[in-house]
Structures are given as C-alpha cells and as structure tokens.
Amino acid sequence: MSNDSIAKTLLVAIGLSLVCSVIVSVSAVGLKPRQEANAEAARRAEILRSAGLLEADTDVDAVFRDRVEARVLDLDSGQIVADMDPDALDGAATSTMLLPEEDIAGIVRRPRYVSVYLVRDGDDVDKVVLPVHGYGLWSTMYGFLALGADGNTVEGLSFYQHGETPGLGGEIENPRWLAGWQGKKVYGDGEDVRLGVIKGQVDPESPQSEWQVDGLSGATLTSNGVTNMIHYWLGDGAFGPFLARLRNGESLS
Ligand SMILES: Cc1cc2nc3c(=O)[nH]c(=O)nc-3n(C[C@H](O)[C@H](O)[C@H](O)COP(=O)(O)O)c2cc1C
Incomplete structure (x- = not known):
C-alpha cells in the first residue's frame, strides 16, 4: 500500500x-x-485542619486513626445512627430537594444522612467536625466546621474546594482570616444562629462581637455566601437538632 x-x-x-x-x-x-x-488523604487532612490538629509535620493517618471517629448522622432526627457505615454512605440516594425559601445556602438538595467526625481527647469527645457547603459568588464552597462538644463554640473552619476569585473571595482560604473564627459562638440564648461574617471589621468592644467575624474586603458577596452557609447548616433544617442535643448536655462519648 x-x-x-x-x-x-x-x-x-x-x-x-x-x-x-x-x-x-x-x-x-x-x-x-x-x-x-x-x-x-486530602479530606482527612482538611478535617484535622478544621479541628486545629494539622501541623506541617503531622502524620495525618496516625492522628486521624487515634483521634477521629467517623459516624453517620441522621439530619432529620439529629441522632447518630449506630449501624450505618460512613464509608458506605451514598448521600445522593437519600437527599431531598429544598424549597426555594429553605435553600438560603444555594445547595438545591440536602442529604438525609451525612458523615460527621468526632474528635477524641482520651475517652472524651472534645470536638465535632461537620461538613458544610454553600454557594458564594461564583461557586459552591466546600469546607469543614469544627465545634466544641458544647455544640456552640467554633474550634475552626476550613475550605477545601471553591471557585471564588483568588485575592477576593478566594481569601476564605487565608489562615489569618480563618483564625478569626476560633472561639466565636454560634447561638445566643435561643435556637437562632447568630454567627456570621459582617461587613468591615469586628469591634472587640461590641456585645455582638462574640458572634461576628471580619468581612473579606472587596468580597462582600462571598462573605454573605459564607454567612448563608453557616446559617443553613447550623440551623433547624440541618445540624440544628443535633447541636441542640449537645447544648442540652448530651454526651457523645
Ligand atoms: C473579576 C472580578 C472578580 C470578583 N470576584 C469576587 C469574589 O470572588 N467574591 C466577591 O465577593 N466579590 C468578587 N468581586 C467583587 C464583587 O463584584 C463585588 O463588587 C464585591 O463582592 C463587593 O464587595 P465590597 O462591598 O466588599 O467591595 C469580583 C469582581 C470582579 C470584577
């Protein structure tokens, strides 16, 4: 040929x-x-980061194995499900469509069962790490929020995936900004979520400062997305019933 x-x-x-x-x-x-x-491995590292357990030389697998226990939470009842395997969870299979007025975080669907991570200090659970996601300006932002065992004090927040603009909304990854979340409270006396990002800087003298985090300058829309995400996931329709149990003194140990 x-x-x-x-x-x-x-x-x-x-x-x-x-x-x-x-x-x-x-x-x-x-x-x-x-x-x-x-x-x-990256997801585990991010869970540890949110809980303040990730340093440059951390052996992620070892710390995860020793300190972290993955459990399945039923968001409808606010109860941990004893006989479900977090590794076999298929969130899409049991998710429900949110009504527009419920969907303040722009996530469209909410799974019934989610994996949560109990962080142990000896025999006691001292933190719980919750997966959160919500729409910013351009993208859905995915992260982990670590709360104390009181169900009210923020131990840390981290984001592992988003498409916000570097230098603007992308500053949600900035460790200095994320450090501003530590020690903040979620709830006041009632069930309403008070925690959120404000426009501008928090006045430490203000009685509201316990629930406020500095705004990202030039990125108010992403900042609002973060607040909406926090309000949705810590509210009644998601982790609210579970966190209410913790605030009422229920132990996870
Ligand atoms: C190219 C471009 C990218 C932007 N990216 C973001 C972003 O990721 N997040 C955000 O909140 N605002 C972003 N903005 C700015 C918003 O359009 C808006 O002006 C801003 O959120 C208002 O925040 P400010 O009141 O703090 O200035 C971007 C603007 C431009 C022109």
Whole structure:
C-alpha cells in the first residue's frame, strides 16, 4: 500500500487512535485507586485542619486513626445512627430537594444522612467536625466546621474546594482570616444562629462581637455566601437538632 494512499492514512490514524485510547483507559483505570486514596488523604487532612490538629509535620493517618471517629448522622432526627457505615454512605440516594425559601445556602438538595467526625481527647469527645457547603459568588464552597462538644463554640473552619476569585473571595482560604473564627459562638440564648461574617471589621468592644467575624474586603458577596452557609447548616433544617442535643448536655462519648 502506498504511503500516500487514503486507505493507509486512515489505517495509521485509526490504529494510532486505538493504541492511544487503550493507553489512556488503562492508565485511568489503573490510577483510580491511587486518585481515590489521595482524595481521601486530602479530606482527612482538611478535617484535622478544621479541628486545629494539622501541623506541617503531622502524620495525618496516625492522628486521624487515634483521634477521629467517623459516624453517620441522621439530619432529620439529629441522632447518630449506630449501624450505618460512613464509608458506605451514598448521600445522593437519600437527599431531598429544598424549597426555594429553605435553600438560603444555594445547595438545591440536602442529604438525609451525612458523615460527621468526632474528635477524641482520651475517652472524651472534645470536638465535632461537620461538613458544610454553600454557594458564594461564583461557586459552591466546600469546607469543614469544627465545634466544641458544647455544640456552640467554633474550634475552626476550613475550605477545601471553591471557585471564588483568588485575592477576593478566594481569601476564605487565608489562615489569618480563618483564625478569626476560633472561639466565636454560634447561638445566643435561643435556637437562632447568630454567627456570621459582617461587613468591615469586628469591634472587640461590641456585645455582638462574640458572634461576628471580619468581612473579606472587596468580597462582600462571598462573605454573605459564607454567612448563608453557616446559617443553613447550623440551623433547624440541618445540624440544628443535633447541636441542640449537645447544648442540652448530651454526651457523645
Ligand atoms: C473579576 C472580578 C472578580 C470578583 N470576584 C469576587 C469574589 O470572588 N467574591 C466577591 O465577593 N466579590 C468578587 N468581586 C467583587 C464583587 O463584584 C463585588 O463588587 C464585591 O463582592 C463587593 O464587595 P465590597 O462591598 O466588599 O467591595 C469580583 C469582581 C470582579 C470584577
């Protein structure tokens, strides 16, 4: 067959495509377990970060194994479900569509069961890490919020995925801004979530400062998204009933 013939050109092109597609498919399938393991390691590191347990030299697997216990929480009842495996959770299977007036965080659906992470100090649970997500200006922001065992004091917040603009809304990743969440309170005397990001800087003398976090300058819309996310997830429709149990002194140990 001549090198210039159409048949040979097609044959070479088809043959090359077939070989390349086999190489790409085999690599994708072969690397999948490693990609999943890396994603899981990154998620664990983020859980530790939110709980203030991640330093540069932290052995993530060891600390996670020693201090953290994943459990399944039924958001409808606010109860931890004893016989469900967090690793086998398929949130999409049991999620419900939110009504527009309920969906202040712009998440469209809410799963019934979510994995939460109990952080132990010896025999006692001293923190609980909750997965949270909500819409900012451009994207859905995914993070973890760590609360004390009192169900009211913020131990830390971290974000591991978002598409906000670097330097503006992207400052939600800035450790200096995230540090401003530590020690803040979620609730006052009632059930209403009071915690949120304000516009401008918090006045430490203000009686409201316990529930306020500095706004991100030039990124009020992302800041509002963070407040909406906190209000949704810590409110009645999500973790509220579970946190009410903790505030009433129920122990997780
Ligand atoms: C290219 C571009 C990217 C922006 N990205 C963000 C963002 O990620 N988050 C945000 O809140 N505002 C962002 N803004 C600014 C918003 O449009 C809006 O002006 C701002 O949120 C108002 O905040 P301020 O009242 O603190 O200035 C962006 C603006 C431009 C032009």
